[in-house]
Amino acid sequence: MEKEIKPLESGTAEVSTETAPSIHRAAAKKTPLTPLERVHRYREREKKKKLKAAYTYDSTLEPSKTEAKKILEVRIQNNHVLDVVYESLLRASEQLGITANCHVFQNGILAALKSYDQKEAQTIAKTSDEPVSGELLNHSELFALYDASIAWREEISFEEFLQIRQNCKRDCFYLGKEILQKDFADCHRVWADFFPKFDPTTLPPQYTQRQAIQWLDSQSIKKDFLLMASRNSFKSSFNHIWLLTLILCLPDVRILLVSETKPLSKDFIAAIRGYFETDKNSRFQQLFPEFVIPVGDGSVLSLEVPLARLRLAQSIESTSMDSAVAGRRADVIVFDDPISDKTVGNETQRLASIAKHDSLKKLREVGGLSVVLMTPWHEADLGAELLRRNLEDDDKPLAFRIDAAWILKTEFVLNDEGKPRGLREIKEHMVTLLFPERLSWKFLKAELRANPAFFASQNLCIFPRDEDADIRCTFDETKLREHVKPMSFFSSDPISKVCLSIDTAFSTAASADFSCIACIKIVKHEDQDAAVVWDVDLGRWPYSELAVHIVQSIERNRPTEVVIEKQGPWETLQREIMKQALYRNVVLPHIYFKNTTGGGTAPRAKSTRVKALEPLLADDQLWFVQAHWTDQCLEQLRRFDGLTRSSATRKDDFPDALAIGIQTYFPYHDGRKPIEKSEDQKAAEESAMKEARLRAMYARMFGNNETAARQPEVQYEEPDSTSPLFRGIGSALRRRN
Numbered sequence: 001m002e003k004e005i006k007p008l009e010s011g012t013a014e015v016s017t018e019t020a021p022s023i024h025r026a027a028a029k030k031t032p033l034t035p036l037e038r039v040h041r042y043r044e045r046e047k048k049k050k051l052k053a054a055y056t057y058d059s060t061l062e063p064s065k066t067e068a069k070k071i072l073e074v075r076i077q078n079n080h081v082l083d084v085v086y087e088s089l090l091r092a093s094e095q096l097g098i099t100a101n102c103h104v105f106q107n108g109i110l111a112a113l114k115s116y117d118q119k120e121a122q123t124i125a126k127t128s129d130e131p132v133s134g135e136l137l138n139h140s141e142l143f144a145l146y147d148a149s150i151a152w153r154e155e156i157s158f159e160e161f162l163q164i165r166q167n168c169k170r171d172c173f174y175l176g177k178e179i180l181q182k183d184f185a186d187c188h189r190v191w192a193d194f195f196p197k198f199d200p201t202t203l204p205p206q207y208t209q210r211q212a213i214q215w216l217d218s219q220s221i222k223k224d225f226l227l228m229a230s231r232n233s234f235k236s237s238f239n240h241i242w243l244l245t246l247i248l249c250l251p252d253v254r255i256l257l258v259s260e261t262k263p264l265s266k267d268f269i270a271a272i273r274g275y276f277e278t279d280k281n282s283r284f285q286q287l288f289p290e291f292v293i294p295v296g297d298g299s300v301l302s303l304e305v306p307l308a309r310l311r312l313a314q315s316i317e318s319t320s321m322d323s324a325v326a327g328r329r330a331d332v333i334v335f336d337d338p339i340s341d342k343t344v345g346n347e348t349q350r351l352a353s354i355a356k357h358d359s360l361k362k363l364r365e366v367g368g369l370s371v372v373l374m375t376p377w378h379e380a381d382l383g384a385e386l387l388r389r390n391l392e393d394d395d396k397p398l399a400f401r402i403d404a405a406w407i408l409k410t411e412f413v414l415n416d417e418g419k420p421r422g423l424r425e426i427k428e429h430m431v432t433l434l435f436p437e438r439l440s441w442k443f444l445k446a447e448l449r450a451n452p453a454f455f456a457s458q459n460l461c462i463f464p465r466d467e468d469a470d471i472r473c474t475f476d477e478t479k480l481r482e483h484v485k486p487m488s489f490f491s492s493d494p495i496s497k498v499c500l501s502i503d504t505a506f507s508t509a510a511s512a513d514f515s516c517i518a519c520i521k522i523v524k525h526e527d528q529d530a531a532v533v534w535d536v537d538l539g540r541w542p543y544s545e546l547a548v549h550i551v552q553s554i555e556r557n558r559p560t561e562v563v564i565e566k567q568g569p570w571e572t573l574q575r576e577i578m579k580q581a582l583y584r585n586v587v588l589p590h591i592y593f594k595n596t597t598g599g600g601t602a603p604r605a606k607s608t609r610v611k612a613l614e615p616l617l618a619d620d621q622l623w624f625v626q627a628h629w630t631d632q633c634l635e636q637l638r639r640f641d642g643l644t645r646s647s648a649t650r651k652d653d654f655p656d657a658l659a660i661g662i663q664t665y666f667p668y669h670d671g672r673k674p675i676e677k678s679e680d681q682k683a684a685e686e687s688a689m690k691e692a693r694l695r696a697m698y699a700r701m702f703g704n705n706e707t708a709a710r711q712p713e714v715q716y717e718e719p720d721s722t723s724p725l726f727r728g729i730g731s732a733l734r735r736r737n
Contacts, residue, residue, distance in 0.1 A: 057115035057122070059101040071105040075127060075140045080306055084289050088148035096152065108147035125158075134166050134200040136251070136307065137290070150286040165287055169200045169248045176241040179284050180275075185437050187403060188238050191227065194401055195242050196220035196369065200249040209310055212252055216331055217367025222399040225371045226386055230405035231458045233435050235373050236336050240271050246332065247316070248288060251307040256330035257318040258360055260338055266300055268336055269318035273303050321356050331368040333360060337375070344378040347474070347641075354385050379463040405439045405459040406431035423452055471607035473642040473655075479617060480634045484624045490532055493523035498534075499561040500553060500589075501661025503653050506543060506568050511648040514538045515546050516657035519557040522666060530621045531666050533658060536629040543569070547576030555586045563664045565656075566593040596660060606652070607642030609659035616662065 033041070063071065069086055076082045092109045093100035104112045107124040114122040124147075127140040135142060146161045156164075168175040173192035176182040196219045203215045229235045246253055257272070259265040275284060277295045285292050290307050298304050303316040313328060321338050339353050361370055374383050390398035408421070412430035415421050421430075428441045439459070448455045457464040498521050505513040519535035535557055537549050554562065564570070570593055581588050596605065616622040624630055633654040640655045 055102045055106065057101075057103045057112055057120075058099075059103065060099050061102075062100050063102050063105065067102075068100075068105045071102060072144070074106075075124075076144055077129075078137060078141055081137060081141045081145065081290055084292070085144045085148045088145075088289060092148060092152055108144065109152045110147050113152065131205050132162065134169065135162070136203075136205045136309075138205075145289055149289040150283075153286060161287070165248075166200070168284075168287065169245055170197055172197075172238070172242040172245045175245060175284075176238065179287065180241065180282070182234070182237065182241065183437060184234070184238070185435050187229075187434050188234065191235075191238055191401070192242075194227070194399070195225060195371075196222075198246055198249045203250065206309075207252075209252075209312070212250055212310070213331070213365060213367055216250065216253070216369070220369065222397065223367070223369055224386075224398045225369070226383065226398055226400035227371070227373050227403075228376065228383055228401065228461050229373075229403040230434060230439060230461060231375050232439060233403065233405070234438070236268075237271075239334060239336065239371065239373055240275075243272065243332070243334070244275060247305060248291070251291070251305040252310040252312060252315070253332065254312060254328075254330045254365070255316040256328075256333045256360070256363060257316070258321065258333065258335045258338055259318070260321050260340055260343065262320045262323060264337070265318040265320040265323075269301055269303060269316070272316060276303070276305075319360075321353060328363065329365055330363050331365045333364050333368070333370045335360075335370075335372040335374070337373065339374065339377055339382050341377055344381050347380075347472075350378060350380055350382075353382050357382055376457045376461055376463045379465050381463075384463055402461050403434055404461045405435070405444055406433050406441075423448055423456065471604055471611055471642045473607060473611050473614065473640050475614070475617070475637045475640065477634070477638050480624075480637060483617060483620070483622060484626055484630055484634070487534075487625050490521075490523060490525065490623070490625070493525045493530075493532075495521055495523050496529075497522040497561065497665060498557060498559045499563065499661055499665045500550075500557065500559040501657045501664070502550060502562070502564040503657035503660065504546065504565050504567060504570070504573065505540070505653065506546070508540045508542060512540055513646055514651060514653040515541055515549075516653040517550060517553045518654065518657040518661055519553060519559060520658070520661045520665070525623070526620070528619075528621060529667050530623060531616065531662055532623045532625065533633070534625055535627070536633055536654065538629065538632065538653065543572050543576050544580075547573060547580045550577055551580040551584055551586050551588075554581075554588065555584065559589050561665055562589055562591040563660055564591060564593050565596050565660060567596070592664065594660065594664065596656075606656055606659070609663050610640060610652075610655045611642060613637075613655070613659060613662060616666075622662075 065086070068089075069082060072082050072085060076085060086105075089104055089109060090100050093104060093112075096109070096113070098104070098112060098116070103115070103121065107122065111122045111124050125143070127143045129138045129140055132139050132142055137145075142162065143158055146158050150156060150161065151158075164179075168179055171192060172195070173184060173189050176188070177184045182188075198219050202218065204211055207215070227235055227239075243255060246255075257265065257268045259268050273293075274280065275282075276291055276293050277297075278285070278292050279295050291305065293303075293306055301318045305315050308315055317328065317330070321343070335357060338357065343349050343353050357372075364370055372383070372386065376383055378384070386398060387400065390396055390400070406426075408426065408431055412426075413420065415425060431441075433439060433441065433444075444455075444459060447459060453464060456462045498519065501518045501520060503514075503516045503518075505515045507513070515538070517537040518533060521532045521534045523530055523532055525532075535553065537553055539545075539549065541549060550562075550564075564573070574591075574593065577588070577591070580586075596609075613622060624634065636651050636654045637658075639650055640652050644650060646652045
């Protein structure tokens with residue numbers, strides 16, 4: 001029987017609690033649920049039951065990917081970090097043999113493992129969204145990475161995790177030696193101090209591109225670095241790790257990696273990519289899981305850092321010195337062994353590699369860095385040029401190190417005789433090794449025995465001198481043009497000697513060498529001896545015509561001395577000169593037929609002669625008058641390198657004729673040292689003096705003083721007064737007089 005409802009004194013009805021359910025049921029009966037609503041309500045109740053069960057630490061229910069990420073979004077804002085943590089938690093759960101349930105995604109692996117140990121659900125440690133000094137992620141995101149990646153693998157606290165990350169960003173030696181387990185030694189510790197060390201605490205987490213550029217600019221006063229070190233000293237490996245520290249600090253940094261060839265550039269970028277690709281699963285990747293990329297992700301010639309936030313057109317890119325594609329703007333450009341023996345073989349190649357380096361450096365962002373890693377290949381290669389420029393610049397913008405495989409101790413630099421020691425004299429106790437763990441004394445001695453010259457350049461970092469440096473000629477066109485003047489320029493210079501120098505060639509073929517007749521005046525110009533090329537006659541003539549041109553030049557220039565290259569049928573030429581002189585009534589000066597070549601050494605002998613002109617030109621002791629022949633002769637000088645033989649398109653007749661004349665008659669080699677005369681020349685000059693006295697005596701006897709005083713008659717190498725030729729000359733003169 002239902003209880004009676006009694007009214008309250010206040011006038012309102014008091015309802016017993018026992019009657020309330022019946023009232024609600026009565027109300028509910030008034031609005032019955034549809035079948036669809038009943039199903040929906042049932043499913044909601046079941047879902048709540050399952051969700052509640054899924055959040056227990058030992059639940060066997062796994063949420064979907066979408067559901068799991070929604071759980072993670074509570075403590076992770078960065079989408080990339082969220083993906084990394086999700087994948088890491090799945091991988092950790094699988095390896096630990098637990099279910100990746102909602103509890104795992106809500107509280108992390110450490111809390112899940114602790115729950116299993118204590119048989120009671122444990123929640124995640126308290127985290128916050130506060131920024132962490134030196135990091136680009138907040139405290140909560142970093143803890144999630146720590147928990148999912150490394151905390152379950154080794155006993156390491158979150159504070160230690162953060163400290164190790166800071167050490168890796170600041171010190172490449174620590175990163176390489178302690179984390180990546182590289183075989184680094186003391187030399188690499190020195191290199192770590194040589195290159196800039198980056199301070200991640202001064203970069204805002206939400207940096208802009210302008211702030212990133214300003215931050216990099218502030219990391220080092222010096223912007224250009226050159227490391228010249230022994231081969232096999234791990235300089236490339238070290239530089240890769242130095243770049244890692246920069247990438248960890250500034251994921252948006254744009255780096256251009258430059259190698260000599262395209263295959264090498266692929267290897268270069270592959271080495272960098274290898275530290276981040278997922279198949280390694282190294283401790284480095286466990287400490288920085290947010291930087292890991294899938295294997296083969298993107299182009300093999302580039303690396304896009306996943307944590308980059310600015311999304312610039314380029315992150316890390318590789319190119320080569322032989323590539324036509326220069327590359328895009330970069331904050332850091334690294335030239336890793338950009339040259340080799342294949343690119344320093346001649347001056348053109350060396351200049352090309354220097355020009356390529358300079359053009360690539362134009363891509364560097366203002367405030368960016370440039371690094372060159374190399375070993376020497378030539379005394380005028382890229383490294384030598386960079387050092388030369390730095391020496392000539394008052395600001396000394398280049399920071400450089402030259403680290404040989406060994407350094408000779410001070411007390412052993414000289415031997416017992418006080419002379420510098422040769423390489424083969426050096427013993428182990430005399431040196432300090434750069435990298436004894438790898439470049440041992442035994443290894444280095446074997447390298448020395450195999451190829452001393454190569455060892456000196458590649459291991460001792462001694463610039464190898466070109467084997468042909470002593471004969472290689474370089475005549476700058478601008479310098480040559482500066483020394484071309486009109487004849488009037490020398491009108492006030494006293495003349496001490498007029499000589500004719502002749503380089504002979506006897507073929508008249510279209511591609512044959514020229515015969516060259518050069519008139520050189522030795523004058524006193526600005527208080528020093530100078531040679532002025534006064535007249536030049538070039539052509540392809542047979543013996544008879546060559547003799548005519550020689551006599552005409554003698555008549556035109558009135559030389560006191562003549563030197564002719566002694567080659568081919570020189571006796572025939574000698575007779576033709578005499579005959580043409582008699583026909584034209586020209587008094588011949590002293591003529592010296594000079595031996596200038598000798599078998600296989602001929603090219604080197606010629607180059608050595610011509611190279612002697614370089615210091616004369618540099619010291620303003622060699623000049624040319626402006627005439628119709630000037631351009632042709634200077635072009636031959638400009639193209640003469642001392643190594644390339646004469647060809648149809650490259651002639652060396654004028655350089656040789658000029659060099660023979662200078663070598664024979666110019667009083668000084670370089671304005672300071674007298675020329676050492678050959679025995680043949682000394683004998684010829686002595687004979688010339690005898691014959692000059694004989695002709696003077698003849699002139700006094702027959703009254704031809706004017707001719708005798710003007711210049712001596714014909715003289716030859718080692719002339720003999722009893723020779724038929726001499727007697728013929730005397731008879732001819734007597735007949736003429």
